[in-house]
Amino acid sequence: MSSQSSATSVASAARSKDVRPATRLDDIDRILLDQLSRDARTPNNALAALAGIAQSTCLGRVRALTEQGVIRGFHADIDPIALGRDLQAMIAVRVQANARKHLGRIARELVHLQEVLNVYFIAGADDYLIHVATSNSEGLRTFVLEHLSAHPAVAATETILIFEHVRPAHESHVTSCADG
Known part of the structure; x- marks a missing residue:
């Protein structure tokens, strides 16, 4: 597997935490999280004003939410x-059935590949759903053959092309993979 990293995935995979059931979110936490999910670049003073709290309190709450794993990271969403x-x-x-004990290791290998944007561990007939971006169909073919089909733990793959990615209403842009 390649040693190149996926900027959007590696940092969060390396320090991913499950949100503890004991984490209680109050109305102020929800306001902060809602705004940060809309715009992670919102300045602390604007966040504090929106939540009606002091800037130092706001900073402390955002730090605590990050340490608890509620906020998993901040990143730039770059159009591939x-x-x-x-x-x-x-x-x-x-x-492969005999490789199931290595699922975590396989995911850690995948997030280091340049083409990989996201790796999802899923339920059902398949084990992973991998979001990739390549320069062209030859690049996609090479990725599947060299990094997935050739991997001894992989039993099967199915590739689904993405024509367009429409974001939820709270995110105000559309990422299009093809002019339609």
């Missing part, structure tokens, strides 16, 4: 097309 990676796909991966 701007980086010359015009073709996006979701690849369903089924792992």
Whole structure:
């Protein structure tokens, strides 16, 4: 597997925490989280004003939410097309039955690949859903053959091309993979 990293995935995978059931969110936490989910670049003073709390209190709450794993990270959502990676796909991966004990290790290997945007461990017939972006169909073919089909733990893959990615209403843009 390649040693290159996926900027959007590696940091969160390395320090991913499950939100503890004991984590209680109050109305102020929810206001902060709602605004940060809309715009992670919201300045602390604006967050504090929105929540009706002091700036120092706001900073402390955001730090605590990060330490508790409620906020898993802050990142730039970069359009892969701007980086010359015009073709996006979701690849369903089924792992060999005898390799199931290595599922975590396989995910950690995948997030280091340049083409990988996200790795989802899923329920059902398949084990992973991998969101990738490549420069063209040859790049996608090479990725699947070299990094998935050739992997001894992989039993099967299914590739689904993404034509367009429409974000929820609270996010105000559409990422299009093709002009339609």
